[in-house]
Amino acid sequence: MELLPQSKEALDEYVTPSVDDVEGLLRVIEGWxxxxxxxxxxxxxTMLDDDLTFTLVDTDARTEAASGEADRGAGDQEPDFALDEQGWADMARQRAFSGIxxxxxxxxxxxxRAVLNIDLYASTAHAFRDRIDGLVAALGAWQAGAVTNADLGFESLRRAEAAPERLREQxxxxxxxxxxxxxIGVTTDDASGLLNHAAERAGVTEAQAATVARVLLA
Structure with a gap:
């Protein structure tokens, strides 16, 4: 697998006290x-404390996704019944990242508390059947929190693509x-609270606090 270009860019600047080598961690997880x-x-x-996602992807699958983007969803049909779980799963796969x-x-x-989310993507529908116990043991994950087929659209890829901009804003x-x-002579924690409060008063979310930061710095 190849490191997503945006992930490489973000990792060049990302510093976290909890993990010495994030790319090394990615490669270890890949091997397991x-x-x-x-x-x-x-x-x-996904490093949950910083809300940053880093992605490795098979280059062939990535190419298939790009070439299939225009075709995806053209033949989608709603399942006959709202609670037809297999129908919804099939439809989601039709709309999914090509190859997943x-x-x-x-x-x-x-x-x-949860500190990481590890999302794995496979090319066959039953790749994780009877294998989750082995993954949990190898990766030190929380078995009760495992969720299957929740990201067939590969949303984590989009989050990883946004990571460099998130780091710049942070x-x-x-x-x-x-x-x-x-x-004003306060602690950085108090100053952060004031900044978030100013963002709220300005009608922007905490994630958009960079907008207020730009005004202050200007």
Whole structure:
């Protein structure tokens, strides 16, 4: 598998005290996943504290996705019954990233809270059948939190593509927090709270706090 270009860009700048080598972690997970599920064609790891996703993907599957984008969904039909789970699953696969027929999300828990989400993507519909126990044991994941076929559309890829911009915005927010803390003599935690409060008053979400940061820095 290849590291997504945006993931490589983000990893060049990403620093986290909890993981020394994020790309190394991705490669270790890749090795375990491919040994357990040979049909695995992509994987994403989301660092939940920072809400950043990094992705490895089989280059052949990525090419198929690009060429099939225009055709996807043309023949979709609604299932006959709202609770026809197999029908919904089949329809979701038709709309999915080309080459992905099944997925599993495995959270990793430390100290009673989830710190990572590991999303694995396979090219066959039953690739993870009877293999989740092995993945959980290998990856140190939380078995009760495992969810299958929740991301057939490969949304984690889109999050990974957005990671560099998220990092740029976070740096901007960090600079603004430091400026507020220095100007009014409060801790950075208090300054961060003030910035988020200003974002709320401006009618933007916490994720859009960079907008307020730009105003402050200007």
């Amino acid at each position: 996943a491919v040994r357990t599920v040979p049909e695995c064609v992509a994987l994403s790891v 027929a099944s997925t599993v999300c495995l959270p990793v828990v430390e100290g009673g 740096r901007l927010v960090d600079v603004a927090v430091g400026l507020v803390a220095a100007r």
